[in-house]
Amino acid sequence: MKRSKLFAGVFTASLLLAACGGGAGADTDSAAGGNNSSQNTEGSSTENTSSKDSVTWMAMLHTPTPPSGDIEGLLEEYTGIDVEFNWVPDASKEERINAALASNTLADIVTLSQIDNTTVRQALTSGMFWDVEPYLSEFENLAAIPETTLDASRLEGHIYGVPMQTSIARYSVLVRKDWLENLGLEVPHTIDELREVARAFTEDDPDGNGIDDTVGFVERSESYMVGFRNLTGYFGADNFFHVSEDGEVIPSFMQPEFKEAMEWYRDIYANGWMNSDFAVMAKNDQKDYIATGKGGIVLSGAFDANNYKTAAVGTDQEEVMDWEIINDMTYKDVPRRMLSDTNGGMGGWLAIPKTNVETEDDLRVVLKFINDLMDEEPYTLMTMGVEGVHYEVTEDGVYNKLDDTISQQEVQPYVSSRPSQSVIIFKSASELANEGNEKIAENAEFAVINPAQSLDSETYTSQWSTLVEGIQDGYYKYMMGDIDMDDFDAAIDTFLKNGGQDIIDEFTASYAKSN
Known part of the structure; x- marks a missing residue:
């Protein structure tokens, strides 16, 4: 009925x-x-x-x-x-x-x-x-x-x-496969290799048109919450929050690994290997930028490789664009891991x-x-x-x-x-779509979830979105060279004084109660 x-x-x-x-x-x-x-x-x-x-x-x-x-x-x-x-x-x-x-x-x-x-x-x-x-x-x-x-x-x-x-973790590093082949480069699987690809995609004319019109990374205004956040996972930073050995629950942006990722990414930007307007670029503008062949590395969902390929239909990229979907990126001795982007x-x-x-x-x-x-x-x-x-x-x-x-x-x-x-992954006519689904399924084994998701903090619920604005602002200013790491640490101090320490204390107490 x-x-x-x-x-x-x-x-x-x-x-x-x-x-x-x-x-x-x-x-x-x-x-x-x-x-x-x-x-x-x-x-x-x-x-x-x-x-x-x-x-x-x-x-x-x-x-x-x-x-x-x-x-x-x-x-x-x-x-x-x-x-x-x-x-x-x-x-x-x-x-x-x-x-x-x-x-x-x-x-x-x-x-x-x-x-x-x-x-x-x-x-x-x-x-x-x-x-x-x-x-x-x-x-x-x-x-x-x-x-x-x-x-x-x-x-x-x-x-x-x-x-x-x-799906527990959907992200990957998307790299233009045809550009790699044009430059005779291997598929990058480490952060150091990815850095070299970013340089080459910017400086070595990957599309062969003889014009200096490409970059490596293509970022957008949500970088802090999306692309960069997932990059920090490769460096060993945890998913929004980290539980220390003594059971203290702290925001991941206080981890040394998070700051190391910031330093690495700022170097990419400072060298010109990323779109200069990333801090104000909207999501749709990023998609158009990629679809028209202006950049070749994206920190995004594995499914987006097919989306970018589809968006390129009708452009001069339609017949040449191809993507590598890389979900096994590692850094030094940090084990393979992937931050969950779907609440675990x-x-x-x-x-x-x-x-x-x-x-x-x-x-x-x-x-x-x-x-x-x-x-x-x-x-x-x-x-x-x-x-x-x-x-x-x-x-x-x-x-x-x-x-x-x-x-x-x-x-x-x-x-x-x-x-x-x-329950079922339905086969698509697009091989990139099928590969994206396979990579997402593989990610589950290496997923890192937010340890504070099931914890309780009244201050987090009422103040987090306001308190974290200063941290996000500090990230963008640091990326563009307007402040140094000492200034970012000062933003963390302000966060702690204005209520962040209460969040840490409340989450830590909740964690102790549940474990």
Whole structure:
């Protein structure tokens, strides 16, 4: 039965404290979808006497309208559960979710993707939602959630919702392969080799046009949070925060390894081996800069190699552009590592309110429904749609959409509600896209997650975004030669005096409590 509707709510944040105070995947037999027994990884089963046969779901909507078509009915048929989606437009999710939490007007499943939202974190730890960790082992797909993702999803030592799984670490170093070949250079795999490539791409005419019109690195205005942050990982800096040997939790920008990466990158910029306007370059401008062949090294997602190749269509780069996707970059004796850019592979929680799902047996029905959505058949429905209607598969196993408009209307709304994004990797006609997916999968073994993600600090929640502005400003000024490292250290001192030390103390206390 199709009962999707657009969730409407009124923002009543003043009620929040009162409300809070009150209270990729395995391939399984579709015939098991409607069975309310919970099956563990050893194959034994626990009889479930629940009569619950429907689920309501407050889900995020990233498309202009809720879905049409038959996907919802096919998901119901597979799982044996009637589903009512209450779609929350992504543009108003903060207001709508806050209102629902405040008034306790929730659904059986609530998608909470605002990981750092104060209201969400307070609600999760208030007792409103089930701690699902004791039950995950009863379900084959949920039991297979990686430990790193589970760790990233914990709050005060508990998991208040099924973690939504994403790729743990998606970044790589992208280098123009055709330019390497033009200059007779080997693919760089160390920071020192990468430096030489940056020089050569700037000074040795890699495109062979006889004009001094190329650079090595192409950076943009989000450098501190994106490209440079991932570069620091190769030097040994940790992901946003670092836990010292004595258990102190400090920001990674206080680590010597972070500052060493700054010195290295500033040298790249000072030598002219990076676009001079990086501090003000917008993301789309960076993409155009790369697509038109002005730069050949990018610190970005492995998937962007294909994106840049696609963006070059119609330019003089279309026939020549090719990319190396390098995910094994190392520096000196620092082991291979890759900072997670996706919160440790955790895209939020599928939280289950105790007021809506009151008994353990009913909880198991909801958990089994989520578990079953991670089987290959429903995952394909929520990602690609129905074969012959939304996509076709070629003899080479390539998945091609048949009609982008229909897919956008009938399939795309479900994509962000998949409990896991990695059940199946659908083969693309683009070899760069396929290689990018392979590199992202490889990164998981070497991923470094933020150790403070599951910790608590009231000062971090209320002041971090303001306090860190001085650090970010110091990075850009240092990069452009306006200040030296002593001045950057002075910015750290200001950060500490204005509340940063409180963040360190609170995170350190939270870490000690959880370990």
